[in-house]
Amino acid sequence: MIEYSRQPHYLVAVDCIVFGFDGEHLKILLVKRGLEPEINKWSLMGGFVGAEESPDDAANRVLKKMTGLEGVYLEQMQIYGEPNRDPIERTLSVGYFALIDIHKYEAQLNDDYEAEWFLINDRPKLIFDHNQMVADARKKLRYKAALHPILFEMLPKKFTIPQLHILFEEVNDTKIDTRNFSRKITSTGLLIKLAEKDRTGSKKGAFYFKLDKKKYAANAQAFLNLMPNLKV
Amino acid sequence: MIEYSRQPHYLVAVDCIVFGFDGEHLKILLVKRGLEPEINKWSLMGGFVGAEESPDDAANRVLKKMTGLEGVYLEQMQIYGEPNRDPIERTLSVGYFALIDIHKYEAQLNDDYEAEWFLINDRPKLIFDHNQMVADARKKLRYKAALHPILFEMLPKKFTIPQLHILFEEVNDTKIDTRNFSRKITSTGLLIKLAEKDRTGSKKGAFYFKLDKKKYAANAQAFLNLMPNLKV
DNA sequence: ATATTAATTGTCAAACAGACAATTAATATT
DNA sequence: AATATTAATTGTCTGTTTGACAATTAATAT
Numbered sequence: 085m086i087e088y089s090r091q092p093h094y095l096v097a098v099d100c101i102v103f104g105f106d107g108e109h110l111k112i113l114l115v116k117r118g119l120e121p122e123i124n125k126w127s128l129m130g131g132f133v134g135a136e137e138s139p140d141d142a143a144n145r146v147l148k149k150m151t152g153l154e155g156v157y158l159e160q161m162q163i164y165g166e167p168n169r170d171p172i173e174r175t176l177s178v179g180y181f182a183l184i185d186i187h188k189y190e191a192q193l194n195d196d197y198e199a200e201w202f203l204i205n206d207r208p209k210l211i212f213d214h215n216q217m218v219a220d221a222r223k224k225l226r227y228k229a230a231l232h233p234i235l236f237e238m239l240p241k242k243f244t245i246p247q248l249h250i251l252f253e254e255v256n257d258t259k260i261d262t263r264n265f266s267r268k269i270t271s272t273g274l275l276i277k278l279a280e281k282d283r284t285g286s287k288k289g290a291f292y293f294k295l296d297k298k299k300y301a302a303n304a305q306a307f308l309n310l311m312p313n314l315k316v
Numbered sequence: 317m318i319e320y321s322r323q324p325h326y327l328v329a330v331d332c333i334v335f336g337f338d339g340e341h342l343k344i345l346l347v348k349r350g351l352e353p354e355i356n357k358w359s360l361m362g363g364f365v366g367a368e369e370s371p372d373d374a375a376n377r378v379l380k381k382m383t384g385l386e387g388v389y390l391e392q393m394q395i396y397g398e399p400n401r402d403p404i405e406r407t408l409s410v411g412y413f414a415l416i417d418i419h420k421y422e423a424q425l426n427d428d429y430e431a432e433w434f435l436i437n438d439r440p441k442l443i444f445d446h447n448q449m450v451a452d453a454r455k456k457l458r459y460k461a462a463l464h465p466i467l468f469e470m471l472p473k474k475f476t477i478p479q480l481h482i483l484f485e486e487v488n489d490t491k492i493d494t495r496n497f498s499r500k501i502t503s504t505g506l507l508i509k510l511a512e513k514d515r516t517g518s519k520k521g522a523f524y525f526k527l528d529k530k531k532y533a534a535n536a537q538a539f540l541n542l543m544p545n546l547k548v
Numbered sequence: 549a550t551a552t553t554a555a556t557t558g559t560c561a562a563a564c565a566g567a568c569a570a571t572t573a574a575t576a577t578t
Numbered sequence: 579a580a581t582a583t584t585a586a587t588t589g590t591c592t593g594t595t596t597g598a599c600a601a602t603t604a605a606t607a608t
Binding site: 244245246262263266267285286287288289290291 | 583584585586587588589
């Protein structure tokens with residue numbers, strides 16, 4: 085009979101694909117790796133799962149340490165566990181994707197780690213299987229965002245419909261009709277229109293909106309159709 | 317700087333929630349655990365991830381060994397990694413859910429393991445966090461099945477619309493209008509009507525259908541609306 | 549021959565999706 | 579000061595989908 089003691093033991097790590105939005109393009113946050121192998125190469129934010137914490141805890145800890153941010157939107161993606169994915173020693177990694185407001189991070193820049201935002205479509209080659217992780221995360225982000233109102237996590241508290249519109253187009257890599265988009269997004273009832281306008285982008289200015297927290301919480305698990313031509 | 321050698325190492329396991337459908341109810345396949353702790357208690361089918369295999373490989377191996385079946389529908393769910401989930405030693409487990417044709421399994425019963433089908437709503441208490449895993453798997457099955465044609469995996473090659481109808485009702489724990497259901501399911505274009513009828517269930521008999529493999533493959537990733545009142 | 553039962557096809561109004569047009573609120577230009 | 583310009587916003591319309599509900603059909607049982 086199989087016993088615990090005979091079984092091999094492995095390192096377990098977490099890696100976070102951190103998405104942000106600069107108002108025009110989707111970006112990911114990368115760090116220069118601080119340990120061998122592949123030291124000084126770009127990689128995802130990651131770390132080993134400690135003895136007293138769950139993988140979820142570890143991911144939150146890593147994000148806190150490297151960005152200073154707490155309570156960010158974090159979602160478990162999948163486990164990466166090919167036997168030879170790490171050349172030093174077998175390590176399984178739990179992939180997470182995180183959505184953060186890029187401006188919050190800029191404000192809390194941490195000099196202990198060399199971190200940098202890269203355009204999702206113009207990023208350096210990453211170590212190990214991190215390139216695959218990014219591709220998977222992007223796919224999952226698209227999938228999830230088509231059905232659930234999560235992209236707000238990448239915008240500031242106050243945002244305009246045009247900002248949201250560009251973000252949706254970026255994430256889905258497609259053009260969306262402006263008029264239908266604003267009708268659909270407002271008809272979800274998740275947005276509260278503010279009196280103030282953003283005048284930086286246009287002459288007319290665009291009204292700011294904020295999330296209706298209550299309805300947002302209630303709809304987080306509900307299905308919405310946030311993308312045109314989504315066959316449901 | 318953090319180095320590999322200082323880090324703790326853990327056991328990594330897989331656990332499979334195996335779903336089946338007996339024509340009336342949703343069932344899961346459980347086994348009597350063969351090792352301490354909690355020996356002889358009911359648990360999910362699981363095993364440790366070996367040195368030369370990925371977690372996906374391990375899940376397939378475990379299923380093959382315990383059911384004799386290969387190539388079953390298997391989907392990674394999430395990782396379970398609370399520090400004390402296993403009382404003997406820290407073990408992280410990757411949860412998978414599997415969909416199999418219950419009749420295929422019955423034909424290949426393996427006497428080496430005491431396995432048994434249980435009604436999903438009338439199952440014994442399971443070891444560790446396996447009860448939570450079942451609850452999560454059920455939720456994920458519902459979610460996935462609302463958007464993607466996966467429930468066919470639990471039916472024989474030839475099946476009738478009424479069979480499929482009951483299966484959808486079971487999975488979603490709700491009543492679905494028979495007339496709307498058959499219209500919706502046939503309008504997906506995924507089914508091919510056969511000449512033969514199933515006469516066991518009714519006087520009139522219900523036509524058998526089979527999957528259009530090509531269209532099924534093409535639509536596996538596409539969004540469909542397979543559940544009424546799904547707000548998309 | 550008729551009743552019965554479950555499968556199947558049909559009907560219809562309301563809601564929704566998506567293509568496209570018109571209006572509005574501001575600034576910039578003449 | 580009137581007009582052009584620009585982006586935001588509101589509006590229109592048609593075809594499709596949804597889901598509530600009714601009628602018909604193909605068999606067996608009485």
